[in-house]
Amino acid sequence: MNTSVVDCQKRLCPLRYLPRQPLSDPQASSQSASCVATSACESSALSFKRQAVRRSITPEFAKKVQSRSQVPVSRRSMRLQAIRPLRSLLHSKTTVSSALRPWGARGFASALVDKQVEGERITKVAELASEQAVRVTFEDGATAKFHKLWLRDHCRCEHCMHPETQQRQLDTASIPMDTPLHRLEVTDAGDAVAIDWDAPVRGTPCTASEFDAQWLRDHAYALEGGNAEDEDTAPYPKSYRQPRLTTQQLWAGADFQLPTHDYNKCVDNIEPLMRDLYTYGLVRVSDTPNSMEATEKFSKKIGFVLRTIYGTMWTTNPTNDAEGYNDTASTNLELLHHTDGTYIRDPPGLQIFNCAAQAGEGGESRYVDSFHVVETLRKENPEAFRVLSTTPLPYFTVDNDAHLATMEPLIRVDYAGNVVQFRHNDYDRAPLTHLSFEEVGEFYKVHRKLLEVLRRPETEFCMRLQVGDMMIVDNQRVMHGRHAFQGGDRALIGCYIGRTEYESRLRVLGII
Template sequence: MAGVASRYHAVWLRDNAWDEGTRASGNGQRLITLSDVPEDIAISEVEVRGETVTITFAPSDERIDYDVNWLLAHCYDLPQIAEKGWISDEILVWDSAMSDHIPTADFGQVKADKEALAAWLDGVVQFGFGKLTGGPVEEGALFEVADLFGYVRETNYGRHFEVRTEVNPSNLAFTGLGLQAHTDNPYRDPVPTVQVLYCLENSAEGGENMVVDGFACAQRLKREDPRGFHLLSSYCARFEFAGSEGVCLRSRRPMIELAPDGALVGVRFNNRSAAAITDVPYADMAAYYAAYRRLGQIIDDPNMEITFKLEPGECFVVDNTRVLHARKGYSGSGSRWLQGCYADMDGLRSTHAVLVQEIVKAAE
């Protein structure tokens, strides 16, 4: 491609070859290890023919073809991002202004139409959540939702859990109390990365669901208090749950999680399950708590939330590493019954990617 220049190391090129001696034809997995690549490998010759680059490697004299477009798509000769808290291009952060643009689809349509399912999953990937309407009003229907994109992740709550008022509940989620926006199960390592909440009854007054973009909140905290953002992303918080017999779950992770290159990859926020924070030095603890308080205030800001009331047969799906969910309090009159289950984003992303590939291929 004229005008485009990029550099590649010989060892990287050999390790990432797609010839039949390097990759299995069925699944693309490597057939070699790095030990099979000479430490002194070098490029001895390059030949370009159209969109194919043929490279000869020394000292083995192997000749391997590479697709120019593949090389450009996987180029690593790029400016390094120095800013902490950056997010990938596929993610769109949002606040209450997105209330009229919730990724929503009809259950029957996404079940029957691959393009409709792909479009809905695309919204979930971008925005971190999505709604489905028109589903069956029957126990266990939430499993059909999980089957659209992945697999149920079983926990100590079972394959699913009931969300309705209980006597002597093991978790505050099973009461009529309002709940602050939170991510679920931060005491697990790894956390379930998808939550599905499916409505079966909802005649109680109140009980509206709310969602908040944790990435947007983290970015806002960074703008207002860069040091606070640094503290919440640099030190681990601790979370714990021991509300059921035979269960004692603990984790140690930062509230704002960054990848080694500074990318924002996760938010954990759940005051109910927070354990004593002991990994912050004395000199930073006051400022850490100030940042913790401010993050909570940002999360509670109505300008950051989207509120909706689920009707029977409706559900919503959230990326539990990013989007916080909440519930307004509801009265004892009427009834409110939701069923919930957990799944994982890797299955959702895999299904989305496969559907997109199939649609593109069919259009060619």
């Protein structure tokens, strides 16, 4: 069977770290996937080699990829079930060539899946010599302006973009600042722009580039007219933009319905849990074995367990004081709302708590969506939001022969002003000696405004964990805490997962 479609995706987007997900009926799913894959492969096999050259894939590489057909159908089926962005590859509206196009973002699975064959078309292209630019006019009337240096720097041919590693080969600094064009035209089909350059640059013999119309539309950074107003604007460069299949929903505790997933079902398919985790920043897993081994095994389905000064896996209970841990979490005292690892330059992305034992009285867990809090603050007191998002605060910890310290704002926003991280832990805040007298007074004023919003009764979601409950918390978004407790040995088994690992898993699953 021709398995070029699946194997090409596997080659261009290595996902070997993905746990393969067992099928409830492997034989039935295998047969179904076989029929679909056969149909898709047969319909596109004839045009595979012809399209490969135009799509910046060498014929040699295409032939090599086509020859790799050793993956059993059942494994391909499992891979397709695990990776949402690659599913559309098996439908007739997506061509092999569009899947093979080198997008220059290794591992971004959803970026490898092109839009439908009847996608973007270009009607006109013109050089704007005075601006060192090229203006592209699309079929819907939208126009995009690209700097000539940007186009030369982003050539997708097999010389400028390695066809196997998908890594850039040309040396950007060697591109002439005034790079002349010898040819600039739209292809006969209107699906690409062809450019001939004056001379090759360091790292590549290339003197000609061809840019697919859909690729230019997706990566346009100066787009006007047509349907441009309806297109998504991402809070990061469009060249790294992923389709936002899931939207984050901010919540207040009074109206929050905690998403709950069964442990055994998550072991087979973790995608629904991950979707809820991204959406709300907080999920509960029920019927979880109360052992460190089970907690670690489950955590690794999301990503590698993060090693900190406390190791990889840890427990929170009062006996830890005698074992050398120096943290308020290892007492029976009340813990106010906070995020963990504020003293780490890149705080943990996720925190996992598995309730192994509960106290006799008290010990209720408390959660607050900090994104909801800071957006409320931004609306009610823009100046307080500005100060807290621009004033770095010092955090530190000294423990286990380690001294960690950092200075970062409590609220972190991206270049577009979107909140992307919240860092708050007054337990670990160091003395404020870096601010002027006036700035100190201003800080305490806006800090109080923040806590006033944070501690509104309707903001908090509170629940008493039961043995077998495992909470997964987005540590850079949702604050956690607890009420004081008495009696019993309240113990939580936990660990951290890095932000990079977490977001990588979301992309692989097609959630972001």
